Amino acid sequence: GKDGYRHYMLKEIYEQPQVIGDTVNSYINPETSRITMPDLPFDLARASRLTIVACGTAFYAGLVAKYWFETLARLPVEIDIASEFRYREAPMPENGVALFISQSGETLDTLEALRYCKRQGQRILSVVNAPESTIARESDAVLYTMAGPEIGVASTKAFTTQLTTLACLAAQVAHARGAIDDERLMSVARSLREVPARAAEVLAHDERLKDLAAEVSEARDVLYLGRGAMYPLAMEGALKLKEISYIHAEGYAAGELKHGPIALIDDAVPVIVLVPSDNLFEKVVSNVQEVCARSGKVLLIADRKGIDRLSDRVRWSVELPACDPIVAPILYAIPVQLLAYHTAVLKGTDVDQPRNLAKSVTVE
Ligand code: M6R
Numbered sequence: 001g002k003d004g005y006r007h008y009m010l011k012e013i014y015e016q017p018q019v020i021g022d023t024v025n026s027y028i029n030p031e032t033s034r035i036t037m038p039d040l041p042f043d044l045a046r047a048s049r050l051t052i053v054a055c056g057t058a059f060y061a062g063l064v065a066k067y068w069f070e071t072l073a074r075l076p077v078e079i080d081i082a083s084e085f086r087y088r089e090a091p092m093p094e095n096g097v098a099l100f101i102s103q104s105g106e107t108l109d110t111l112e113a114l115r116y117c118k119r120q121g122q123r124i125l126s127v128v129n130a131p132e133s134t135i136a137r138e139s140d141a142v143l144y145t146m147a148g149p150e151i152g153v154a155s156t157k158a159f160t161t162q163l164t165t166l167a168c169l170a171a172q173v174a175h176a177r178g179a180i181d182d183e184r185l186m187s188v189a190r191s192l193r194e195v196p197a198r199a200a201e202v203l204a205h206d207e208r209l210k211d212l213a214a215e216v217s218e219a220r221d222v223l224y225l226g227r228g229a230m231y232p233l234a235m236e237g238a239l240k241l242k243e244i245s246y247i248h249a250e251g252y253a254a255g256e257l258k259h260g261p262i263a264l265i266d267d268a269v270p271v272i273v274l275v276p277s278d279n280l281f282e283k284v285v286s287n288v289q290e291v292c293a294r295s296g297k298v299l300l301i302a303d304r305k306g307i308d309r310l311s312d313r314v315r316w317s318v319e320l321p322a323c324d325p326i327v328a329p330i331l332y333a334i335p336v337q338l339l340a341y342h343t344a345v346l347k348g349t350d351v352d353q354p355r356n357l358a359k360s361v362t363v364e
Contacts, residue, residue: 007351009152009244013337014203016157020330021196022146023161027168033189035172040141042123044169045075045176047097051122052079053086053113054101055361057155057239061127061162062101063232064329068167072188072326073174082109083364085116092120100126101166103150103158104360105133114138127165129158143169152352153359154244156337159236160199163330167192171326191324195331198321202334205318209335212299212316213342216241219270222249223261224336225291226274227284229329233274233336240340244354245347254287265296272339273314274332275302278325285309301335 005011028035044050050069052062059081066077080088086109092098098117102110105128114135118124126139129147136142145161171188174180180188216222222241224234235251242249252261254273265271271291275284288310291298298314300306303322311317318335344351 006345007152007341009154009156009341009351012150012152012157013334013341015148016160016334017196017200017203019147019157019161020164020199023164024168024192024195026146027165028189028193030193033186033193035168035185035189037143037169037172038141040125042097042140044097044125045173046095047075047123048093048095049076049078049097051092051096051098051117052077052101053082053098053110053117055082055107055110057159057236058101058103058110058162060232060236060239061159061166062099063235064163064229065166065170067229068170068326069173072180073170073177074179075173075177082107082113086113092117092122096122098122098124100124100135100139101162102126102133102135103129103147103155105130105135106360106362107135108362108364111135111138127162129161153354153357154240154337154340154351160330160333163333164192164195167326167330187324188326191327195327198323198327198331199334201321202331205335206338208318209338210342212318213339213346215297215299215316216247216270216339216343217245217346219247219268221264221269222247223264223269223271224249224251224274225254225257225271225284225287226251227254227280228278229325230274230276230332233329233332236333237272237274237336237340240337241343243357244340244344244349244351246349247343247347254284257287257290262290262294265291265294267295267297269296270299271296272299272301274336275300275306276320276325276328276332277303277305277322278328281306289313301332
């Protein structure tokens with residue numbers, strides 16, 4: 001049941017500290033803080049390339065992972081949505097590994113992409129939530145997310161546990177490739193182990209996000225902006241808003257703004273900017289200034305540093321805890337989910353069963 005929550009989606013958002021913790025504990029030894037992924041029947045660290053394929057929210061988890069595998073592990077990554085990848089007859093590299101991410105493990109396009117990669121001689125790894133699913137069965141190795149059953153059509157806890165699993169994997173591969181030293185590996189593991197506690201702190205901003213949802217619910221269009229690993233989070237935020245509140249939203253790379261979408265900005269379009277303190281912080285700050293100069297209504301989601309820097313310019317802000325940039329995508333997912341949730345509730349839509357959508361898309 002819903003355990004007293006009004007919707008499954010809200011219950012599942014609130015379960016995140018618990019299920020992220022379960023996922024962390026299954027991949028990081030709580031005593032030693034060592035990351036111990038299950039042994040794979042192939043050597044991912046020595047793969048020539050990783051190809052990631054998924055759909056929807058799972059695809060955005062894969063996009064975040066691309067930043068981790070490339071930046072942290074120096075492993076080249078190719079990524080695409082399954083419905084495009086599967087028909088392109090892409091040439092696949094020698095000694096390549098292909099990674100499929102799926103909550104249900106039954107998404108048809110993802111499954112067919114997996115079968116294509118198998119025929120092309122790739123080793124098949126998947127990150128799946130539903131045990132005994134078809135994608136799990138047809139993979140050479142499976143890493144399970146410990147989200148438990150996800151009922152709400154909008155994916156929430158599956159996403160953050162996918163990210164958690166992928167961060168553990170990327171860190172281990174980075175270390176095996178000699179791209180990070182013991183100390184950095186330990187610090188990533190420690191940061192991941194702290195995520196459940198930080199996630200609980202983020203959930204404490206629920207009331208504030210509910211107030212801000214009142215502003216969002218008035219809008220016809222919403223823009224989400226981010227850079228680096230926050231770019232996929234911006235797209236995830238826009239997807240969540242579209243699918244449950246039916247408000248048109250776009251997720252954009254902040255640096256791409258001036259190549260077109262800045263023309264949309266006026267004082268009727270809320271612009272939600274995700275800006276943790278990382279190496280791209282100053283770049284996003286100047287993008288926020290560009291938006292403000294065109295009387296854009298900015299909602300800033302940032303830590304203390306970002307809010308101090310921009311408070312005189314932006315209309316609203318939500319303060320998240322400062323964190324290792326590696327774990328920022330996991331924590332920044334939560335306000336994005338809550339904003340979509342409260343906006344949908346205000347609009348009176350069917351949050352758990354949005355129109356035209358199915359939980360698991362087993363048709364082409
Ligand atoms: O079960 P899967 O993870 O393969 O599903 C993929 C997408 O259908 C799914 O993430 C969809 O985009 C969600 N409704 C997003 O909230």
